Amino acid sequence: MARPSAKTPKPALATPSRPSEKRTIAQLRRAARECRACPLWKPATQTVFGEGPEDADVMLIGEQPGDREDIEGHPFVGPAGLLLDKALAEIGLDRHDLYVTNTVKHFKFEPRGKRRLHKRANAAEIAACSQWLDAELARLQPRYLVCLGAMAASAILGAKFRLKSGRGRWQKLASGQWCLPTVHPSFVLRAHIGGDYEAVYKDFVADLRKLRRLPA
Numbered sequence: 001m002a003r004p005s006a007k008t009p010k011p012a013l014a015t016p017s018r019p020s021e022k023r024t025i026a027q028l029r030r031a032a033r034e035c036r037a038c039p040l041w042k043p044a045t046q047t048v049f050g051e052g053p054e055d056a057d058v059m060l061i062g063e064q065p066g067d068r069e070d071i072e073g074h075p076f077v078g079p080a081g082l083l084l085d086k087a088l089a090e091i092g093l094d095r096h097d098l099y100v101t102n103t104v105k106h107f108k109f110e111p112r113g114k115r116r117l118h119k120r121a122n123a124a125e126i127a128a129c130s131q132w133l134d135a136e137l138a139r140l141q142p143r144y145l146v147c148l149g150a151m152a153a154s155a156i157l158g159a160k161f162r163l164k165s166g167r168g169r170w171q172k173l174a175s176g177q178w179c180l181p182t183v184h185p186s187f188v189l190r191a192h193i194g195g196d197y198e199a200v201y202k203d204f205v206a207d208l209r210k211l212r213r214l215p216a
Helices: 025-032 067-072 079-090 123-140 150-157 185-194 197-212
Strands: 058-062 099-102 109-112 115-118 144-148 178-182
Touching: 025 123, 058 123, 058 150, 067 079, 067 115, 079 185, 079 197, 099 123, 123 150, 144 150, 144 197, 150 178, 178 197, 185 197
Parallel strands: 058 099, 058 144, 144 178
Antiparallel strands: 109 115
């Protein structure tokens, strides 16, 4: 895409119009490709929007895309995504029956030689991207939300929520929806370093198993 000339500068925070709940997910996805609400779009390969059935009762909300997601353009296709698929299969669920998305839609990273190391989005970047998660929630109106990681939990349950003490329990939202907060799959993967991977993975599966008995 050609960049605007110096004679006609483009506003630094140019964004598409506020997403509407009347748009389909496909329309929202196309609009999000042109989002310039924060600087993360510049180094990223592409926007990584949510995917899944538009009539899904359950929405999984992660934090932000990683290296593989940025390259392939799909959420949860890297190592964390493979672990998530494994955990869901263990409890008898197929990820493709759920809607899967992230709080932030662009990969934020720090170059390290030939590698791109994940870097957490800051509060301003999360706030700028909230319009897209809000639009997904408004369009799909899922009954059950699973927050994978502290960033997603804060986006849904508020900044005061503490994942360490509140994970693994269904919480009813003011909207009437239910939210299940748990750790991000990447947290489970990092447990390989500490040597307690099996216990951390077991706890993660136990949290997700709550999806087999949904609250009314």
